[in-house]
Amino acid sequence: MPLPPRWHEVPAAARFAIHVAALAALSLSPARALEPRVPYVPTPQDVVERMLEIAKVGPHDYLIDLGSGDGRIVVTAARKYGTRGFGVDLNPERIRESTVNARRAGVSEKVAFYQRDLFETSLTDATVITMYLLPQVNIELRPRLLELKPGTRLVSHDFDMGDWKPDTHIKMDAKDKYGGAGGASEIYFWIVPARVAGVWRWALPVSGKPLDYEVKLEQRYQVITGSAAVGGRAVKLQNARLRGDAIRFSFTAEVNGASVKHEFSGRVAGEAVTGSAKMSGARLQGQHDWNARRMTTTSTGLRELEPRVLHSVHSAVH
Numbered sequence: 001m002p003l004p005p006r007w008h009e010v011p012a013a014a015r016f017a018i019h020v021a022a023l024a025a026l027s028l029s030p031a032r033a034l035e036p037r038v039p040y041v042p043t044p045q046d047v048v049e050r051m052l053e054i055a056k057v058g059p060h061d062y063l064i065d066l067g068s069g070d071g072r073i074v075v076t077a078a079r080k081y082g083t084r085g086f087g088v089d090l091n092p093e094r095i096r097e098s099t100v101n102a103r104r105a106g107v108s109e110k111v112a113f114y115q116r117d118l119f120e121t122s123l124t125d126a127t128v129i130t131m132y133l134l135p136q137v138n139i140e141l142r143p144r145l146l147e148l149k150p151g152t153r154l155v156s157h158d159f160d161m162g163d164w165k166p167d168t169h170i171k172m173d174a175k176d177k178y179g180g181a182g183g184a185s186e187i188y189f190w191i192v193p194a195r196v197a198g199v200w201r202w203a204l205p206v207s208g209k210p211l212d213y214e215v216k217l218e219q220r221y222q223v224i225t226g227s228a229a230v231g232g233r234a235v236k237l238q239n240a241r242l243r244g245d246a247i248r249f250s251f252t253a254e255v256n257g258a259s260v261k262h263e264f265s266g267r268v269a270g271e272a273v274t275g276s277a278k279m280s281g282a283r284l285q286g287q288h289d290w291n292a293r294r295m296t297t298t299s300t301g302l303r304e305l306e307p308r309v310l311h312s313v314h315s316a317v318h
């Protein structure tokens with residue numbers, strides 16, 4: 001988008017409003033299908049570096065930049081971290097620039113650039129997805145992002161994802177922003193959460209006998225809450241946390257007449273969790289394998305996060 005004269009004298013908030021208004025006009029135009037809905041505004045190089053640091057990008061990652069501009073995010077990840085990946089952009093001029101930039105950086109073997117609509121791009125190979133798009137475009141992408149493999153990392157420059165709150169959010173000054181006019185940049189980071197809503201059951205050996213445990217989890221994106229029961233008696237679920245497919249929580253329950261703290265941590269794979277359970281009490285201590293099964297799934301209230309199998313009933317594993 002050509003910058004108006006004296007653009008750098010316009011306050012940052014006003015620049016942002018103009019930017020969004022221009023984009024809104026673009027997205028309403030009859031030529032919408034042919035025009036990029038997001039204009040080309042490159043991410044300043046220091047912001048690119050920070051985005052990659054926040055996502056902890058490494059040599060085993062596969063990075064996709066949606067609307068890749070001159071390819072700087074994909075090229076920087078390949079040059080600094082040996083990351084493979086690709087970028088897509090509707091503008092053929094950007095694709096040509098990116099290909100030259102990759103060659104100059106000596107990373108042509110690791111990266112590729114395609115002239116393609118980001119909404120028609122398969123994202124399933126990605127371990128990291130980067131974006132500098134627009135709020136509305138992020139929201140439109142959100143259902144597809146939530147379908148990705150749990151643990152996939154998402155980094156967005158400047159724009160959030162509505163009520164899906166980021167796992168990390170930072171602000172930084174970027175002197176090269178808006179063609180050198182300077183401004184503040186925001187970086188939003190999310191980890192795609194596993195689907196964990198539902199009733200989970202398992203048993204642990206206590207004094208040689210199996211004791212039954214049940215946890216009912218509710219989920220809103222990566223935020224989990226719920227209730228627990230031990231041997232049929234309710235206890236308060238504490239410190240519940242979900243990060244990708246890694247889940248943990250704790251509770252304190254009375255076992256054989258004494259209070260015992262329980263700490264669980266494991267990985268979710270479909271209808272099973274495997275991990276370890278630590279018990280610590282005055283009379284009872286120990287570490288056990290933890291194998292939980294989901295008995296019933298419950299609605300998350302979010303279409304994107306609906307468990308894939310609703311109300312499936314499995315036989316208990318004790």
Ligand SMILES: C[S@@+](CC[C@H](N)C(=O)[O-])C[C@H]1O[C@@H](n2cnc3c(N)ncnc32)[C@H](O)[C@@H]1O
Pocket residue numbers: 035036037038039040041042043065066067068069070071072073088089090091094116117118119131132133157
């Ligand atoms: C704000 S720029 C970001 C460029 C680069 N990712 C960066 O951060 O420096 C957005 C880019 O998205 C591209 N774009 C917009 N809509 C697109 C679409 N539907 N599919 C692919 N690219 C698109 C534009 O051509 C533009 O180059």
